[in-house]
Amino acid sequence: xxxxxxxxxxxxxxxxxxxxxxxxxxxxxxxxxxxxxxxxxxxxxxxxxxxxxxxxxxxxxxxxxxxxxxxxxxxxxxxxxxxxxxxxxxxxxxxxxxxxxxxxxxxxxxxxxxxxxxxxxxxxxxxxxxxxxxxxxxxxxxxxxxxxxxxxxxxxxxxxxxxxxxxxxxxxxxxxxxxxxxxxxxxxxxxxxxxxxxxxxxxxxxxxxxxxxxxxxxxxxxxxxxxxxxxxxxxxxxxxxxxxxxxxxxxxxxxxxxxxxxxxxxxxxxxxxxxxxxxxxxxxxxxxxxxxxxxxxxxxxxxxxxxxxxxxxxxxxxxxxxxxxxxxxxxxxxxxxxxxxxxxxxxxxxxxxxxxxxxxxxxxxxxxxxxxxxxxxxxxxxxxxxxxxxxxxxxxxxxxxxxxxxxxxxxxxxxxxxxxxxxxxxxxxxxxxxxxxxxxxxxxxxxxxxxxxxxxxxxxxxxxxxxxxxxxxxxxxxxxxxxxxxxxxxxxxxxxxxxxxxxxxxxxxxxxxxxxxxxxxxxxxxxxxxxxxxxxxxxxxxxxxxxxxxxxxxxxxxxxxxxxxxxxxxxxxxxxxxxxxxxxxxxxxxxxxxxxxxxxxxxxxxxxxxxxxxxxxxxxxxxxxxxxxxxxxxxxxxxxxxxxxxxxxxxxxxxxxxxxxxxxxxxxxxxxxxxxxxxxxxxxxxxxxxxxxxxxxxxxxxxxxxxxxxxxxxxxxxxxxxxxxxxxxxxxxxxxxxxxxxxxxxxxxxxxxxxxxxxxxxxxxxxxxxxxxxxxxxxxxxxxxxxxxxxxxxxxxxxxxxxxxxxxxxxxxxxxxxxxxxxxxxxxxxxxxxxxxxxxxxxxxxxxxxxxxxxxxxxxxxxxxxxxxxxxxxxxxxxxxxxxxxx
Ligand code: PHE
Ligand code: ZN
Numbered sequence: 082x083x084x085x086x087x088x089x090x091x092x093x094x095x096x097x098x099x100x101x102x103x104x105x106x107x108x109x110x111x112x113x114x115x116x117x118x119x120x121x122x123x124x125x126x127x128x129x130x131x132x133x134x135x136x137x138x139x140x141x142x143x144x145x146x147x148x149x150x151x152x153x154x155x156x157x158x159x160x161x162x163x164x165x166x167x168x169x170x171x172x173x174x175x176x177x178x179x180x181x182x183x184x185x186x187x188x189x190x191x192x193x194x195x196x197x198x199x200x201x202x203x204x205x206x207x208x209x210x211x212x213x214x215x216x217x218x219x220x221x222x223x224x225x226x227x228x229x230x231x232x233x234x235x236x237x238x239x240x241x242x243x244x245x246x247x248x249x250x251x252x253x254x255x256x257x258x259x260x261x262x263x264x265x266x267x268x269x270x271x272x273x274x275x276x277x278x279x280x281x282x283x284x285x286x287x288x289x290x291x292x293x294x295x296x297x298x299x300x301x302x303x304x305x306x307x308x309x310x311x312x313x314x315x316x317x318x319x320x321x322x323x324x325x326x327x328x329x330x331x332x333x334x335x336x337x338x339x340x341x342x343x344x345x346x347x348x349x350x351x352x353x354x355x356x357x358x359x360x361x362x363x364x365x366x367x368x369x370x371x372x373x374x375x376x377x378x379x380x381x382x383x384x385x386x387x388x389x390x391x392x393x394x395x396x397x398x399x400x401x402x403x404x405x406x407x408x409x410x411x412x413x414x415x416x417x418x419x420x421x422x423x424x425x426x427x428x429x430x431x432x433x434x435x436x437x438x439x440x441x442x443x444x445x446x447x448x449x450x451x452x453x454x455x456x457x458x459x460x461x462x463x464x465x466x467x468x469x470x471x472x473x474x475x476x477x478x479x480x481x482x483x484x485x486x487x488x489x490x491x492x493x494x495x496x497x498x499x500x501x502x503x504x505x506x507x508x509x510x511x512x513x514x515x516x517x518x519x520x521x522x523x524x525x526x527x528x529x530x531x532x533x534x535x536x537x538x539x540x541x542x543x544x545x546x547x548x549x550x551x552x553x554x555x556x557x558x559x560x561x562x563x564x565x566x567x568x569x570x571x572x573x574x575x576x577x578x579x580x581x582x583x584x585x586x587x588x589x590x591x592x593x594x595x596x597x598x599x600x601x602x603x604x605x606x607x608x609x610x611x612x613x614x615x616x617x618x619x620x621x622x623x624x625x626x627x628x629x630x631x632x633x634x635x636x637x638x639x640x641x642x643x644x645x646x647x648x649x650x651x652x653x654x655x656x657x658x659x660x661x662x663x664x665x666x667x668x669x670x671x672x673x674x675x676x677x678x679x680x681x682x683x684x685x686x687x688x689x690x691x692x693x694x695x696x697x698x699x700x701x702x703x704x705x706x707x708x709x710x711x712x713x714x715x716x717x718x719x720x721x722x723x724x725x726x727x728x729x730x731x732x733x734x735x736x737x738x739x740x741x742x743x744x745x746x747x748x749x750x751x752x753x754x755x756x757x758x759x760x761x762x763x764x765x766x767x768x769x770x771x772x773x774x775x776x777x778x779x780x781x782x783x784x785x786x787x788x789x790x791x792x793x794x795x796x797x798x799x800x801x802x803x804x805x806x807x808x809x810x811x812x813x814x815x816x817x818x819x820x821x822x823x824x825x826x827x828x829x830x831x832x833x834x835x836x837x838x839x840x841x842x843x844x845x846x847x848x849x850x851x852x853x854x855x856x857x858x859x860x861x862x863x864x865x866x867x868x869x870x871x872x873x874x875x876x877x878x879x880x881x882x883x884x885x886x887x888x889x890x891x892x893x894x895x896x897x898x899x900x901x902x903x904x905x906x907x908x909x910x911x912x913x914x915x916x917x918x919x920x921x922x923x924x925x926x927x928x929x930x931x932x933x934x935x936x937x938x939x940x941x942x943x944x945x946x947x948x949x950x951x952x953x954x955x956x957x958x959x960x961x962x963x964x965x966x967x968x
Contacts, residue, residue, distance in 0.1 A: 091957040093459040096405040102223050103135035103142075104128050104177075106230045111220065113200075115207060115238040115282055119188045120200060121151070124220040126230075130179045141174045144217035144224040145187070147199070152186035172221045185221050195875055195916040203348040204307060206283025207243070208361055212354060213404055213463040216275035226274035227402050227506040236282060237264035243282040245305065249273070249357045251339060269357055271337065272504060274400050279356030281305070281344045288314035292322050292336070295329045300336055304367065305344040313368035316379060317343065317386055324387035327421050332495055334394045343367060343386070347841060350877050350919050351467065353385050355392035362389070365842055365878055371765050373843050375809040376772045383425060388418040399499065402506045404463045408455040408531075409509045411467075412475020416483075419476060426769070429657030430707050436632045436658070439477065441720045443469040444561075444637065447536045448723070449929045450965040452563045456509050456531040461961040464919050470534075477635035478530045484576045484605070484633050486520050494519040526574040526609060534567050535560040537575060539608065541640040545623040551594070552581060552624055554615040556608050561637055564932060565965065575608040578633040578656075581617065581624035586653030592618050603630065603656075625649050630656040644670070648694045651712075661712050664698070667691055668740070669716050673724060675736035680729055685736070687743045695744055699751050706759060706777035713780055715740060718892045727935040734855065734893040738788070745785040756781045756797065765807040779813035787817040795823065802829055812846055819854035844871060845882035852887035859894045860902055863887045867909070874913055877920050884909060888927035895927070896934065900941035903928075907945035910959065911952055918956030925949065925962050943967070 108127040113120060128141070150167055153160045155177065165174045172185075194201035198210045199218025209219065217224040234248040240263040250269030257263050285305040292300045302321055304314040321341065328334045338358045349363035366385040369378055395417060396410035423431040446452065446469055453466070455475040460466050483491040494516035501515055509531050517524040542555040556577070560570040580603045581589045590599030594616040606615050625646050629638055647670075650663035668691065675685055698704065698712045715737055722728040745752065759778035761771065782801070786794045798821075802814035815833060818826045830851070837843035848871075852863050866872060866883055873879050888895045888906050895902045906927060914921040931942035949955070950963045 091461045091960055093461050095459045096403070096457070099403050099405070101131055101134045102225060102228055103131055103139045104223060105131055106223055106228050109222075109230045109232045110235075111232065112235045113219075113237070113280060115191075115236065115243060117192070118190075120191055121186060121188055122220045123186050124184065124222075126183045126222070128177070128181055128183055130177075137179070138176055141177045141183075143172045143174075143221040144170065144214070145172050145221040146170055146218050148187040148189060148218070148221065150185065150187055150221075152184070154184045156181050157184070187220055189219065196919065197348055197350050197877070197917060198919070200280065201348075203346040204283075205242075206285065206307075206346070207238075207281065208283075208344065208346050209278065209280045209356075210350065210354060210361065211278050211356070212276040213407075213467075214276070216278055219278075222275050224275050225403065226276060226400050229272040229274050229400070229504075229506060231269060231272050232278060233266065233268045234278075234280060235264055235266040236280060237262055238282050242284065245281070245283055245285045245287075247279075247281040247305070247342060247344065247359055249277070249279055249359050269338075271357060271398070273357050273397060274506065277355070277357045277397055277400075279354070279359040279361055281359065281361065284308065285344065286311050288318060290318045290322065292325050292341075294325070294335045295333075296335060298335075298339070300325075300338075301340045303340065303342045305342060306364070306368065307345075307347075310345065310364070310368050313370045313373065316369050317345075317367045317382055320383040320386040321390060323383070323425065324390040324421060327387070327424065328391060328394070328417075331420070331424075332394075332417075332492060334499075336393060337398070341390075343389075347878070348876055350917070353389050355389040355396055357393070357397050360389045362386075363878065365845075368842060371767065371807045372811075373808055373837075373840060375812055376767075376775060378808075379767065380422070380426065384418050384422050387421045388414055391417045391421070394499065398504065399502045400506045402508050404460075404466070405456055405458075406508050407466065408471045408475035408478070409507070409512055411472045412455060412477075412479050413512070415472050415476035416479035427705065427707065429661070430705075430711065432631060432658050433661050433708075433711050435473070435476075436662075437720075439469075439473050439635060441717070441723075443474050443635075444536050445719075445723055445930060446470050447474075447534065448561055448563060450565055450968065451926070451929060451962070452534040452565050452567065454532055454534045458532075462922070462957045464958055465922055465961050474635055478527070481527060481530065481574075481576060481634060482516050482524070484578075485524075486516065486522070490520045491516075529571055529573045533560075533570065533573070534565075535563045535570065537561075537570075537573055537634075537636040539575065539577070539629070539636050539638050541626075541628055541638060543626045543640075543642075545620065547623070550618065550620050552617040552620045552626075554579070554606075554617070554626070555612070556606075556615070557612045558608060558636070559611070565968070572609060572611045575634045575636055577606045577608055577628065578630035579604055579606060580627040580630060580654075580656070581620065582627065582649070582653060583622060583624060586649070588655060589620060589624055594618055605633070625653075627654050627656060627659050629659075631658045632662075644688070644690055648690055651694050652697055657708065661708070664694065664712050665716055667694070669721065669724065672716065672721055672733070672736045672740060675739060676721070676725070676729060676732035679735045679739070680732040685739045687740060692744070692747055696748060696751070699748055699755065706773040710777045710780035714784060719890070722892060722930075722933070726933055727939075728892075728896075728930070728933050729935070730893050730896045741785060741788045745788045748785075749789065752781050752785050753793075756786065760801075775807075775809050775813075779809065783813055783817050787820050790821060795821065795825070799825055808843070808846075812850070816850055816853070819850050820856065822856060838871065841876070841878070845878050848872070848879065849882040849886040852883050853891055855891070855893060857894070859887070859891065860897050863894075864901075864905060867905070874909075874916055877917070880913070880920060880924070884924055885927070888924065896938055898937060900938075900945075903941050903945045907949055910949060914952075914956050914959050918958040921956065922958035922962050925959055929962070929966055931966065 106126050106128050110125040112123040191200040191202055198215035200209050214224055216222055236246040240261050246265040248267035250267050253268045254266040286308050288304045290302045304317050343360045345362050345364040345367035347364050353362040353366050366382050391414050395413045401409050419435055455471055457466055497519035498515035513524050537558050538561050540557045544553045558572050588602035591604045592599040647663045647667040654660040671688055671691055678685055718733045721733050756778050759774040798814050798817045801810055805811040818829050910921050910925045928942050946963050946967055
């Protein structure tokens, strides 16, 4: 991050400008001396000229930011000042030999570091965060992922205050020093880019275990946490063991070092970081106990632990040539963690959750000012491109390979990728080529998924011809409009899974016009042109179409169809994803109509067909309870907002509340029965069935019964809150109370605060719950919570729990027509930008959709964005987001 001054407008860098570095660094020896006032970093680099690019005598330009250079020597000889130059971003040595050793000594000040990149402190301990470009805040270096070196790191510090000293690789030596100091040396035998470097020092304790690899090696697994958290590590350890085993079984990938360490820190900008052999985690994705963390938290922890572990192969062993290739490691690793979670939990449930997230957040990003291809063409600040597009859409694109090649073909391709590229820094093209080679198939048509921004839209028309007994599917593709200018849309290769059902709900055998016999009851169609036709023959009666089953490609579907077809699919589709989706589409259609009716002052009425279909789901005893909960949930306001322009926040809120109330009243008896059936009186268990039960009964309570606001329901909520022996039930009850204007609400909040004020992760929930309430007074509550003694701008989790929850997830209250919330956010962003630009830039993204709102809100948001951009010394992070938004 660089500061934007009025004189310098930050300039983008372009993917096409990539060239190899002029020098390579093969070996790094670091000595890091941690002291209260200053940290001294000595580095010895073995450097050689890159014969492919650099002519002799080319200057050496090393990245370095916020470093104070103390000493510099080349091959042991101190350099005179005339031989080099230091500025805010670089150290330039004018003339160097072909091979040499460069030694530098720099001073840094981790205790002043509020940005949480480079070396910083969290709760008095030291830790590092180097991805993407922050190793340069630790020492001078060629800080780019294609420069791979081996690292040896010696850390020294006060023995009492920093008894634990960790870095990547293996601990090879330790020793004592004067003044109660000690040192530890680590060596990482694997070459790695600088962004995977890590160092941790502090008062930490370790929860450990082991893993026996498939080749029989025993790996030591260590979870390092602050002492008070030692009883919250077992789930993380189990998750790690499961992930290791899964990767061996699924892809034959084994861990390579002898020790795998995870450190949990409280102050972290992101979720977690895959540093080689030494992951640093946001404590939120490590620590849990049944009474402090919910079932969803447990699932998130398992997924993030697995994600970081999977990076050891997809990211670390094979890394990215440059940051434009980020999706190479992130899309692939998200795909891997999604499959892992599906195997650990339930395939359909996981798929539904992932697609929901993609459609709500990524589709919105694609339609806003930040629209970019999964492999961006340019950026000003790389940190702004750790996006839902690069990650989640990237994972969908990886899934396209699986869909086209099958699971086995995919595994073969992945094996080929490692065989060719282990130890290298490569590109998305290299991945595609490896996949193609292993399967002897041309995959160049997939390239457009990497180069084009925006969501493809498939328009579908099905026509039945009774005389010919044919069913003709006409499919076109185009792109959903994007405000940012994009090159003309070129058609993509879109794999589409389809089935046809007869009126009894039987899937029909499918035979295309040019085939002799039917081949299965589900077909994979390849749409590669702007417009294509698929003709199914021998179809005895008008069928019901199930399109894009399992969400076989990340596209929007537009299709006119009778509501009866949707209701039919809700009841009969044998693809669980599409069965769920049919309900969502139907609910969405009705909600959007209701919102229009509300805005026009018309009386609201709910289509009996939907009530009936909802009732069937409610009483379907074969449906897994988690899936049932998913199916009952109405599309959220934010998602609905994306389907209309301008977004009418009040109408959507009223429409959704109305639908909820009608369903709750109509099915009061059934809902109460479900609640009772699944409300366990036995003690907490984390078995799948116990989790499913909690999910269903809490959905019933929070999303339906609470709307009734009657005494019986209030009593149920109160009882659940008072007697819960786990955080899932406790939080669910409290979130019900957040919707009710009753004395118990404030009592419960106080009680919860009293019990958990010393546990930061639980206190985050307390802030988030209040911020997510749909009560009109929420805005005032949030404003006052922002000056609560426990609110703290320096802790990203706390900021996200209050500010992000409110500004991004609470559509109806954030977009209050008086514009107070906008002003609040803008001021907060500016204050935060001085402390932590990365976090500020995430938050300001809450304005990204501003053009989609009504004129009043549009103007209010625009004026806040203008205030922000007018600020001198804005970070490049915030500058990039806001300038794109205003362009
Ligand atoms: N590479 C991390 C992951 O997705 C995310 C991350 C990016 C963390 C940048 C910190 C900084 O696993
Ligand atoms: Zn990742």
